[in-house]
Amino acid sequence: MDLRNIAIIAHVDHGKTTLVDRLLQQSGTFRENQYVPDQALDSHEIERERGITILAKCTSVLWKGTRINIVDTPGHADFGGEVERILGMVDSCLLLVDAAEGPMPQTKFVLGKALKRGLRPIVVVNKVDKPDQRAQDVLNEVFDLFVALDANEQQLDFPYLFASAKQGWAVERLDEPRVDMTPLFERIVAHTPPPAVDPEGPFRLLVSILEADPYLGRILTGRIESGRIRPGATIKALSRDGRPLETARVTKVLAFRGLSRQPIEEGTAGDIVAIAGFERATVADTLCDPVIEEPLPAQPIDPPVIAMTFRVNDGPFAGRDGTKVTSRQIWERLVREAEGNVAIRVKPSTERDAFEVEGRGELQMAILIEQMRREGFELCVGRPRVLLREDPETGRKLEPVEEVVIDLDEEFAGVVVEKLSRRKAELLEMKPSGAGKLRLVFKAPARALIGYFGEFLTDTRGTGVMNRVFAGYEPWKGPIQQRHNGVLVSTEQGTAVAYALWYLQERGPLFVSPGDEVYCGMIIGEHSRDNDLEVNPLREKKLTNIRAAGKDDNILLTPPVPMTLERAIAYIAEDELVEVTPKAIRLRKRLLDPHARRRAARQKELA
Numbered sequence: 001m002d003l004r005n006i007a008i009i010a011h012v013d014h015g016k017t018t019l020v021d022r023l024l025q026q027s028g029t030f031r032e033n034q035y036v037p038d039q040a041l042d043s044h045e046i047e048r049e050r051g052i053t054i055l056a057k058c059t060s061v062l063w064k065g066t067r068i069n070i071v072d073t074p075g076h077a078d079f080g081g082e083v084e085r086i087l088g089m090v091d092s093c094l095l096l097v098d099a100a101e102g103p104m105p106q107t108k109f110v111l112g113k114a115l116k117r118g119l120r121p122i123v124v125v126n127k128v129d130k131p132d133q134r135a136q137d138v139l140n141e142v143f144d145l146f147v148a149l150d151a152n153e154q155q156l157d158f159p160y161l162f163a164s165a166k167q168g169w170a171v172e173r174l175d176e177p178r179v180d181m182t183p184l185f186e187r188i189v190a191h192t193p194p195p196a197v198d199p200e201g202p203f204r205l206l207v208s209i210l211e212a213d214p215y216l217g218r219i220l221t222g223r224i225e226s227g228r229i230r231p232g233a234t235i236k237a238l239s240r241d242g243r244p245l246e247t248a249r250v251t252k253v254l255a256f257r258g259l260s261r262q263p264i265e266e267g268t269a270g271d272i273v274a275i276a277g278f279e280r281a282t283v284a285d286t287l288c289d290p291v292i293e294e295p296l297p298a299q300p301i302d303p304p305v306i307a308m309t310f311r312v313n314d315g316p317f318a319g320r321d322g323t324k325v326t327s328r329q330i331w332e333r334l335v336r337e338a339e340g341n342v343a344i345r346v347k348p349s350t351e352r353d354a355f356e357v358e359g360r361g362e363l364q365m366a367i368l369i370e371q372m373r374r375e376g377f378e379l380c381v382g383r384p385r386v387l388l389r390e391d392p393e394t395g396r397k398l399e400p401v402e403e404v405v406i407d408l409d410e411e412f413a414g415v416v417v418e419k420l421s422r423r424k425a426e427l428l429e430m431k432p433s434g435a436g437k438l439r440l441v442f443k444a445p446a447r448a449l450i451g452y453f454g455e456f457l458t459d460t461r462g463t464g465v466m467n468r469v470f471a472g473y474e475p476w477k478g479p480i481q482q483r484h485n486g487v488l489v490s491t492e493q494g495t496a497v498a499y500a501l502w503y504l505q506e507r508g509p510l511f512v513s514p515g516d517e518v519y520c521g522m523i524i525g526e527h528s529r530d531n532d533l534e535v536n537p538l539r540e541k542k543l544t545n546i547r548a549a550g551k552d553d554n555i556l557l558t559p560p561v562p563m564t565l566e567r568a569i570a571y572i573a574e575d576e577l578v579e580v581t582p583k584a585i586r587l588r589k590r591l592l593d594p595h596a597r598r599r600a601a602r603q604k605e606l607a
Contacts, residue, residue, distance in 0.1 A: 002066040003270050004192045005223060007086050009073050009114060010096035011104035011467070015126045019096065019165035020059060020072050024258060026168065026181045027061035027068075058209075058221065058256040058272055063185045069256065069272045073110070083110050085208040085283060087117050088298075089223040089272055092192035094184075095121040095142070099133035099162070102141045105405050105469035112149050122159050122191055124184070128174070129164040132435070135174060159191055195223065195270035202289035203227035203235060205275070206296040210283050210339065216252055216276040220287065225296060227289065229253055229267045229275065235288060237281035238295040245280055247290065252276040282339055304345055304358035305400040305446055305470060308365055308569075309382040310334065311354035313579055315588060316493060316519040321581035322378030327353040330372075330379055337368060344368070358387060360470070362450065366566045373580050380577040380588075384569060386447040389473055398473040400446040405439065406456075408464040413438050415459045423448035424477040443471060448480050451570035482573070486532040488525035489589060490518045500539040502555045507533060510560045511587065521592030523576065526561075534594060563587065575600070 008016045060069045071090060073083045087093065093114050097103055103111075114121055123142055125135045139160060146156055161184055163170035170184040171177075209221040229235070231253050237245040254261040254274040267273040275287060286295035312318075312327050319325050324333070334346040334355055345358040359365050362384055369381060389398040404425065406416060410432075417427060417440065425444035433439045449468060456466055488507060498514035510525035518524055518537055527533045563571070568578045568585055575597075579586040591597045 002189075003069070003194055004066060004092075004188060005069045005071075005090040005195055005270070005272060006188055006192050007071040007073055007090040007093040007114075008096060009083060009087075009093050009110040009121075010126075011098070011101075011106040011110075013098075015098070015165045016072055016096055019094075019124070019126065019163070020070060022165050022168045022181055023061055023068075023070065023184070024059065027063050027185070059258065060256045060272075061258070063189065066189050068185075068188060071272075084113055087114055087119065088206060089208050090119070091195055092188075093119050093121045094188075095123050096126045097123065097138055097142055098130075099125050099128045099135045099138055100130050101407075102134075102138045103145045105403050105467045108145060108149070108403075109469045111145060115146075115149050115151050115155055120155050120158065120191070122161070122187055124170070125160065125162050126165055128162045129167050134434075135162050159187055161187060197224065197269035198226035199228070199269040201226035201269075202291055203229050203233075204286060204288045204292060204296060205229070205273075206298060207281060207283050207285050207287060209274075211274075212336070213276070218278055218281070219254070219274045219276050220278060220281060220285075221272065221274040222287070223272050224267055224269050226269055228269065229273070230265065231263075234290070236290050236292075237278055238286045238288060238292070240284050240295060240298045242293070242295050245285060246278060248277045248279070248281075250275055250277045304343065304360060304387060306361060306365070306384045306386055306450075307356055307358045308384050309349055309351065309354050310357050311349070311351065311380050311382075311577075313378040313380050313581070314353075315380070315522075315579050315586075315592070317517065317579075317581075317584075318378060321583040322373075323376040325378045327355075330377065331355060333372060333375070333377065362566060362569060366569060369569075369580055370565055373582050376582055378579075378581045380579050381569065382577055382590075383572045383574055384450050386445070386450075388476065391475075397476040399476045401443055401471050401474045402446050402449060402468045403471040404442040404444050404449065404466060404468045406442070406464060406466050407433060407437060407439050408460050410436055410438050412460040412464060413440065416440065416456065416464070419452075419455065419459065420444060420448075423452065423480050444468075445474075445477050445480065446470075451482055454567055454570060484530060486527040486530055487523045487573075487576075487587075488527055488533050488535050489594075490522045490524050491520055491534045491536050491594065492538045493519040494538045496524070496537040497540050498555050498557060499541045500537045501557055503539075504535055504537060505558055507535070509558070511563055512537065513560050514557070519588075519592070521589045521594070521597075523587035523589065 008019060010016050058069060058071050060067055071086050073086050095111055097107060125138055128135050161170045161172055162174055168180060169178040170181050172183055204225045204227065205222045207220045207222045211219045213219050229250060231250055233250050234247060235250060236247040239245055253264055253267045255264045255267065255271060261274060281287065284298035310330060313325060334357060338344050338346045343360045347356050349356045365384065386400055391398050408416060420442055423444065425442040425448060427442055429441035431439055453466065456464055488504060496512050496514055496516045496518050501510060501514060504510065508526045508528040512518060512524045524537055563585055565585055568587055572578055572587060575590050577588050577590050579588055589597060591600055
C-alpha cells in the first residue's frame with residue numbers, strides 16, 4: 001500500500017488536535033452517526049482539562065488508497081523532548097500557525113528542529129475564521145521565520161494552505177470556495193515523499209515513544225527502517241552507543257488504525273508500529289535483527305534546565321489522604337516516569353528520603369506531580385531551581401536563558417518592562433500588534449521567570465499572554481530578588497477559626513478558610529511586610545457574661561487566595577515546601593519547629 005508519514009507541529013493552542021479530528025472525520029475513519037469527543041487524541045485526563053497535548057499520539061487515515069500515518073505532537077516547550085523524537089519517524093510535517101497570533105516562540109522551536117532534520121514542511125495558516133485574522137501578513141511572517149532559521153532553497157519553496165480546523169475546510173487561496181479538507185489531503189499525498197526504507201533488508205526500528213500497558217508491559221513505538229516484523233520473532237535491542245541490552249521474543253505487533261491500536265500479522269518497512277515483549281529497551285534504543293551490530297543514529301535530547309526536590313511527606317497530616325506515602329513507592333514511580341519521558345532525569349538526593357528530579361520546566365513538573373497525586377501519592381516538593389553549567393573554556397558559571405514573547409495592552413507595558421528589567425531580563429523588541437496591543441520580546445534568565453507568571457497576570461489584569469522557550473546558556477547574571485513578602489506561619493495545630501482569621505486578614509491575604517485544618521509550621525497567608533510572622537489561626541472569642549461595645553461586629557472575611565499546584569510551586573521560597581496529597585495542596589515551612597527555624601536562620605546569617 002502507498003504510505004505517507006507526517007507530523008503536525010505548532011505552538012500551543014494553534015489547533016493541531018482539532019485539525020486531526022477533522023482529518024479523521026473526513027477520511028471516513030468514523031461512521032457518520034458515531035459519537036467522537038472533541039480533541040479525540042487528547043485521551044489523557046489532564047490533557048482534556050488543560051486543553052494541551054502532553055504526549056505525542058499516532059493515528060492513521062486512508063485517503064484514496066494511501067495510508068497516511070499522522071503524529072500529533074505537544075505544543076508546549078516543556079514537552080519538546082517528545083517533538084524531537086517524533087520528527088525522526090516522519091518524512092514531512094504540517095506547520096500550523098494561528099492566523100491572528102502569527103509565529104510564536106514554540107513555532108520557532110519546532111520549525112527549527114524540523115528544518116535541521118531536512119524536512120520540508122507544509123504551512124497551514126489555521127483559524128482563518130477568526131474576526132481578527134490577518135492570514136496574508138502571517139504567511140509573510142512565516143516566510144521570514146524560515147529565512148531566519150537558515151532554511152535551504154527547497155525548504156523555502158514551501159506549499160501553504162489557509163484553513164479553519166474548527167469549521168472543517170482548507171483552501172489554497174482565500175477567495176476559493178470553503179468546502180472541506182480535500183485540498184489538504186491532496187497536498188499531503190503530493191508533497192510528502194514515501195518513506196525512504198529498505199523493505200528487503202534485516203529488521204531495524206528506532207524507538208521514539210515508550211508506553212506502559214497493564215496487560216502487554218512495555219510498548220515501544222517507532223518506524224520500521226528496514227525489513228519486516230511478525231509476532232513470535234526473536235530480536236534484540238541495542239543502546240545508542242551500540243551496547244546489546246537484551247534479546248526478546250515479540251509478543252505483539254500493533255499498528256495505528258484510526259483512534260485504535262490493532263494487532264497485525266506483519267509490520268513492513270516504512271510503517272509506524274508498536275512492539276511488545278521487551279523489559280528494558282527504551283526511547284532512542286534500536287530494535288533489530290540479531291545479525292545487526294550498529295544502532296540507528298538517535299537524536300540527542302536537549303538537557304533539563306530546572307531541578308526540584310521530591311521528598312516524603314513528614315508533616316503531621318501525613319498518611320491521611322494518600323495510599324502511596326513511602327520513599328520506595330515515590331522512587332519507583334519517578335524511575336518509571338524517567339524511563340518513558342526522556343526530558344526527565346531522577347537521582348537520589350543528599351537529603352534523607354528525598355530525590356532530585358530534573359526536567360524542562362515548571363509546567364512539566366506540575367503535570368508529573370498532579371499525575372502522582374491522582375494516583376494516590378503523598379509527597380512534599382521544594383522550589384524549582386535552575387541547573388547551572390560551567391564554561392569549559394573560561395570556567396565561568398553559565399545559566400539557562402529563555403526567549404519570552406508577551407502580548408498585552410499598551411497601558412500595561414510600562415509595569416511589565418520595569419518588573420522584568422528588575423529580574424535581569426533584556427528587552428529585545430517592542431512593536432505594535434494592532435488594536436491597542438503591543439508585542440514585547442525579552443531574553444530573560446530562566447530562574448527570573450520562576451514565580452513571575454502570577455504577578456504578570458495581576459499586573460496585566462488577566463489580559464496579558466506570555467510565551468517562553470529555551471534559548472541557550474549565557475553567563476550568570478548575578479543575584480535576583482524573587483518574592484518581596486514574608487508569610488504568615490501557624491503556631492498551632494487544629495481547625496482555623498473565623499474569629500482569628502478576621503483579625504489576621506489585615507496582616508495580608510490568607511490561603512485558608514474557617515474550618516480548614518492547619519498545623520504548626522504551615523503557611524496560612526502572605527504577610528504584607530517582608531518578614532515572616534508567626535500567628536495563631538485557632539484563637540477563639542472569649543465568652544463572658546459582660547457585653548463589650550464593638551465585640552459583636554459581623555465577621556466578614558475576604559475570600560482566601562486559591563492555591564493551584566503551579567501557583568504554589570512558583571510561590572514558595574527556598575526554606576519552604578508544597579505538601580501535595582490526593583485531597584489537598586498546602587504550603588509549609590521546611591522546618592516545622594519555630595526554634596529550629598530560628599537556629600537555621602542564625603546559622604545562615606553567620607555563614
